[in-house]
Amino acid sequence: MSSCDNDLVDDVVNDDVVNRAGQRPRNGSYAGAEIAMGTMHGKELQVAPAFAAELGARVVAPAGINTDQFGTFTGETPRKLAPREAAAAKARLAMRVAAVPYGVASEASYNTWFGMLAMHEEILVFIDDIRGIQVVEGENTPGAPGAPILVGGGDAAVCAAQGFGFPRQGAAVKASVKERVQVFGKGITDAATLIEVVSAAAAAADDHQAWVEPDLRAHHNPSRRDVLAGLAGRLARRLATPCPECGCPGYGKVATRDGLPCQGCGGPTSLIAADVHGCPACPYHHTIARVVARAEPRYCPQCNP
Structure with missing residues (x-):
């Protein structure tokens, strides 16, 4: 599914939130807040503009923190944590140093699909210790700056x-x-x-x-900076979206459901049929069907046993 399609789905969900919960409170929950970003490579420059525009919040990177302790691209320090855990650890390090209850950090991985297509995976993790929530947004982007x-x-x-x-x-x-x-x-x-x-x-x-x-570090990697800026916008918009049930910020996509019907036989396929949107604080969730009519038979296990 294209990024344009993802934006369309998000717009549909946001409209649903506005209709059910009233006017979306931009610059509401985090207006005036200071959010510590766990980075020593200037990534706050990509994240801060979206958080300021969407939330009225200020993103700062505390001086003197060492995020390289969680692993380096060049391998001097091995990565021992999963990407989400590493990003959360960076955010919490920044929160401790800055003595604030809000933090954000990113983690990136570069891999190949089936040994051929280079992929860049970037995630942003936001932590709110006042509400006891974590909100994660991620992006898988084809391509990498280059090989050794x-x-x-x-x-x-x-x-x-x-x-x-x-x-x-x-x-x-x-x-x-x-x-x-x-x-x-x-x-x-x-x-x-x-x-x-x-x-x-x-x-x-x-x-x-x-x-x-x-x-591959962000301050020396222009393509990664572009991905971070876009991802920051998505995360900020999500943090500006309240749960229709409890009003907690951070309502957005939390899972997907496969089973898109085959256009040949009508049976379920492994392609994604819907996105599940949920709240980081309460059990409320809502399923949104993707705007795709049917899957091609080549993706169908019944048509291609």
Whole structure:
């Protein structure tokens, strides 16, 4: 389903909330609130505008926190938590340092589907300790800045890095030294530094070669910043949406239901037929059918046993 279709579904649900619960209280529940963001990579710059516009809230990133303790893209610190748990841990770290009851943080993963299609998964977790709720929004986006490239020297490294958008997209450099991967530099955004770091890495490497790869952290990753900004808008709009039953903020999509009927035989398929919207505080939920008539027979287990 396209992002336009998701927006359409959200609009339908929001209209349902307005009709049942009255005027949606923009700048209501979190107006004037300070929300601590668990980041040391400038992600508050992507999140703050939407939270200010939709909620009247201020997003701040406390100085001096170390979110790298929860894992790094370049592997110096392994990731031991699931993405949602890691994002929540970052948010709570920021909340403790800022001494506020509200926090937000993100976590990203880059993977491949079936070993071919690169995928970027980003989630934002919002924590409200006043109401005792967590609200999560996520996005799966096809594409990644680029794959690691093995090079033998600095000049080749610059050409390789330009292939993934360098210098606007930052670069990282790694090499295998004594059969262990070592990070020689990251956040590299100029050719002279890249040549210098790659030359040092290749000289120290077991095979006299170095890996040049995109720095996937948000402050050096333009495509990720774009995804974060869009996701922040969705989360902020959701936090501006009250539950029709209890009025708690954060009403929105919490699950999906498959079973879209086959256009050939009418039987259920594995494709999504509806979205389930719910409240983070009470059991109320509402199912919204997706605006898709029928599934093609190729997705049907009965037509394709």
